[in-house]
Amino acid sequence: MQVTSSDFDDIQGLLRSGYANLTEASFLLLRIVDRAAACTWLAEAPVTSAAERDAAAVLQVAISATGMRALGLEESILAGFSAEFLSGIAGDEGRSRRLGDLAASATSNWHWGFQQVPDLLAMLYAKPSGLTTWRNRVATEAFRKGFEILQDLPTSDMRGHEPFGFADGISQPEIDWQARRLPDLGYSNLISVGEFLLGYKNEYGLYTDRPLLDPTADLGADKLPPAEDDASRRDLGRNGSYLVMRELRQDVRRFWRFVSAQATGNTSVVRLAEAMVGRHVTGEPLVPGTRQICGIDPTDIARNGFTFDDDKNGLRCPFGAHIRRANPRTGDMPGGQQGLIERLIRMLGVFHSDLQEDLVAASRFHRIIRRGREFGRLLSPDQAIDPAAPDPASGLHFICLNANISRQFEFVQNAWLMSAKFDGLGNESDPLLGNREPRPAGTPTDSFGMSLPNGVTRRVCGLPQFVTVAGGGYFFLPGLRALRFMARAS
Amino acid sequence: MTPQSNFMVLAPILAEREHDLRALLATMTAAPGMAEPNNSLFPFARFPRVHVARFVILDDATLDDLPPGDPLRHALLWLAFLGDCDGDANAQLAEFAATAGDGLRQIFQCCAGFPAGVDLLQWMRANSAAPAAQYVNWVGRTVRQIHEEQALHDALQSFVQREVAVLADLPPRAVRDRLIGFHAKDGPAVTPPAPTPIGWWFADLANLILFPVVLLLLLPFLLIGAPLFILTLRRLEKTDAVIAPRPDASHVTALSRIEDYDVTNQFSAFGSIKPGLFRLWTLVFIFRVLDYSTRHIYARGRLARVGTIHFARWVFTDNRRRLFFASNYDGSLDSYMDDFINKVAYGLNLVFSNGIGYPRTSFLVNGGASREIEFKYYLRRHEVPTQVWYKAYPGLTTADLARNTMIREGLQRLHMTDAQARAWLALI
Numbered sequence: 001m002q003v004t005s006s007d008f009d010d011i012q013g014l015l016r017s018g019y020a021n022l023t024e025a026s027f028l029l030l031r032i033v034d035r036a037a038a039c040t041w042l043a044e045a046p047v048t049s050a051a052e053r054d055a056a057a058v059l060q061v062a063i064s065a066t067g068m069r070a071l072g073l074e075e076s077i078l079a080g081f082s083a084e085f086l087s088g089i090a091g092d093e094g095r096s097r098r099l100g101d102l103a104a105s106a107t108s109n110w111h112w113g114f115q116q117v118p119d120l121l122a123m124l125y126a127k128p129s130g131l132t133t134w135r136n137r138v139a140t141e142a143f144r145k146g147f148e149i150l151q152d153l154p155t156s157d158m159r160g161h162e163p164f165g166f167a168d169g170i171s172q173p174e175i176d177w178q179a180r181r182l183p184d185l186g187y188s189n190l191i192s193v194g195e196f197l198l199g200y201k202n203e204y205g206l207y208t209d210r211p212l213l214d215p216t217a218d219l220g221a222d223k224l225p226p227a228e229d230d231a232s233r234r235d236l237g238r239n240g241s242y243l244v245m246r247e248l249r250q251d252v253r254r255f256w257r258f259v260s261a262q263a264t265g266n267t268s269v270v271r272l273a274e275a276m277v278g279r280h281v282t283g284e285p286l287v288p289g290t291r292q293i294c295g296i297d298p299t300d301i302a303r304n305g306f307t308f309d310d311d312k313n314g315l316r317c318p319f320g321a322h323i324r325r326a327n328p329r330t331g332d333m334p335g336g337q338q339g340l341i342e343r344l345i346r347m348l349g350v351f352h353s354d355l356q357e358d359l360v361a362a363s364r365f366h367r368i369i370r371r372g373r374e375f376g377r378l379l380s381p382d383q384a385i386d387p388a389a390p391d392p393a394s395g396l397h398f399i400c401l402n403a404n405i406s407r408q409f410e411f412v413q414n415a416w417l418m419s420a421k422f423d424g425l426g427n428e429s430d431p432l433l434g435n436r437e438p439r440p441a442g443t444p445t446d447s448f449g450m451s452l453p454n455g456v457t458r459r460v461c462g463l464p465q466f467v468t469v470a471g472g473g474y475f476f477l478p479g480l481r482a483l484r485f486m487a488r489a490s
Numbered sequence: 491m492t493p494q495s496n497f498m499v500l501a502p503i504l505a506e507r508e509h510d511l512r513a514l515l516a517t518m519t520a521a522p523g524m525a526e527p528n529n530s531l532f533p534f535a536r537f538p539r540v541h542v543a544r545f546v547i548l549d550d551a552t553l554d555d556l557p558p559g560d561p562l563r564h565a566l567l568w569l570a571f572l573g574d575c576d577g578d579a580n581a582q583l584a585e586f587a588a589t590a591g592d593g594l595r596q597i598f599q600c601c602a603g604f605p606a607g608v609d610l611l612q613w614m615r616a617n618s619a620a621p622a623a624q625y626v627n628w629v630g631r632t633v634r635q636i637h638e639e640q641a642l643h644d645a646l647q648s649f650v651q652r653e654v655a656v657l658a659d660l661p662p663r664a665v666r667d668r669l670i671g672f673h674a675k676d677g678p679a680v681t682p683p684a685p686t687p688i689g690w691w692f693a694d695l696a697n698l699i700l701f702p703v704v705l706l707l708l709l710p711f712l713l714i715g716a717p718l719f720i721l722t723l724r725r726l727e728k729t730d731a732v733i734a735p736r737p738d739a740s741h742v743t744a745l746s747r748i749e750d751y752d753v754t755n756q757f758s759a760f761g762s763i764k765p766g767l768f769r770l771w772t773l774v775f776i777f778r779v780l781d782y783s784t785r786h787i788y789a790r791g792r793l794a795r796v797g798t799i800h801f802a803r804w805v806f807t808d809n810r811r812r813l814f815f816a817s818n819y820d821g822s823l824d825s826y827m828d829d830f831i832n833k834v835a836y837g838l839n840l841v842f843s844n845g846i847g848y849p850r851t852s853f854l855v856n857g858g859a860s861r862e863i864e865f866k867y868y869l870r871r872h873e874v875p876t877q878v879w880y881k882a883y884p885g886l887t888t889a890d891l892a893r894n895t896m897i898r899e900g901l902q903r904l905h906m907t908d909a910q911a912r913a914w915l916a917l918i
Binding site: 087097332347349407414424426443455458459 | 836
């Protein structure tokens, strides 16, 4: 079903825009200290909807499971949210193992999200030098009375680059707002609304779990949108999305110093760094974009019109490069669209041509919308290599939106980025994000291989940890009507 | 070629000894659920032919799904000791009894019908359960071969690492020649495969031919029965209850606690088959076809499109009223389930839709596992924690094993074109 204009009035704006023009931003992690005051603020907070396209200042509000409890939401309603949201990002050692939050990135070292679990995340965006004014307007008396600020996370404007210096945020899934995509076994960038918003059909044509309320029994539920799949129920999840936030500290000096020490002869410093990322510093892909792909804008073909079928031997973009892991751009069936007989043969898997074929799952079930912001100072590679360079204390507040945390964010993080066995590789993990912790039996994960034309793999070994996780949380970014419902005085 | 075989000892646990048994099994682990290879009770590492093995208490939390009054609601609590090994499983059991008899006795003393002076080996044989169907990722690849091929891979990779400056500019075949030269001089030994046991070879050939012959003979009857079968099936599919609520958080935590230490995980699931002969016979027929296809079609690296399973089996228990499924798979459970759903939903439906509560299917192959969340809940809910799980080659996935085998085969080949040599080098 299509998304209507009344839904756009309900959806928080972050689903539709990263607000790149609002270059000032700060993220407030809040604890509820006075429930009544917190509810008063939530009921009237100027939260920006997806219908407002040109807002000069934006507020977005997300709530954690502990926050919902603190607001007095009944356990029976909470139980409708997904298990991983209720458990939390740091709530289970098994989850931490899967996410790679070990050793230096262990949750016990986090400065927020483990000991200090925020109830609310308030995200403020404003035009240059407008943030202070906006913040004063947002932080009303009810706000000051209702919340304790656990962390006030600043951001900095790196003009579309992340701290290592690469252009960032280039590839995003395109949300299929009009529900117009036709089934296709090849790679598509146009993804069902239900992969990002609850209450809509996802890529399986199904609805993700979310709390459905009885409008006659639950006070105030009649103001919620109706459930698409159950006319007698109101949908607390509709137009809401799960928001994953992780504070990633990037050791920029270590990165560029290591890369420059490794670069030899015909591999220059920048080329090695670009091989690790999979894109040039400017953002152009190492596999040139020449294809028309469903959900890729014609003006964006140079940067995103490619799949890795164009580089089967990994000669241009190494198999373990960051962008190849983060989105392998695979379709449902190797070989894409084909005749019925061939499709049947492939389905039965009787023949396969090479080792790597079909190892990586269909990408469309594992996409996320990224809305991160940088913090700290941007250093150029030359500055970073300079032994006298001071610590720029920089990194990324990684933020992503998805409707099924375990199948989307956690899968990408675990099966693709952290896995030492991604796509049949041996001893690698993501060259940027990997924690380098050896696997049981001592299997190392700290190398990075680059294929040469004669088949030989050149390996860089002993990669140090460049990125450390320092905090994180699972939040729910509700629709505005759901937000007001949660703020009802109970 | 040394074929693989499997063993499974299945015995009911004495109610009053369950606690002791759990405590005993916990002493065998290094991390939760992960076997200490040299634990004193059952030192897995001393059995070089064993690929994977586990001790699991089949604690079925879904007995309440059965109809009221069904005696199966008070079914026994089983202890299963199962594994996959190279060569004859009977000989393997004898080796267990000879080498680790004391420890096994301590464990099995917690089971019913284990008298003090009993002959352990005979008792284990008497309490063995054969699978209705089984899967081996790569028929003929032994534990010894796996270790040797990994050593070979490591040696060749370090050689390339050391010499990369020179090798980078040579043509593929010249690089391969260097590697062959290095291996002949300094490389690790690779044992040639043992001859295939003649009895196994004949049995396999007979199976290969006889099963289709029998199927062909039965075909007229199958065709005559097909309309009635489909009518009955559709009637049941429309009315069978779906029982797939979200599993308890505590159950999921108990399962998650023992997962994702190695690149491979164990999976044990248990549940009741829908009552009646229709479902049972359907299942028996499907298992015969499945077992045939895993023996003769899917014997080299993949089960249909899924390449991440090392070993799997399906075993009937309780007079074929319940079904136990065990597998050893690469990656985390979520990616395993996603692989299932996206690649072989039809295959899962064929088997598991005959189980009580399975998500609604149509015509035995559609729906079911494609109902993502329901299916994941169903699977997780039927999963039982495995108390002790052992794998002889931690850190290695099926893709690693396949790659290493291809490396060895390529090294031993007499001739290669440049294109072949390039593809082979890319494996190292």
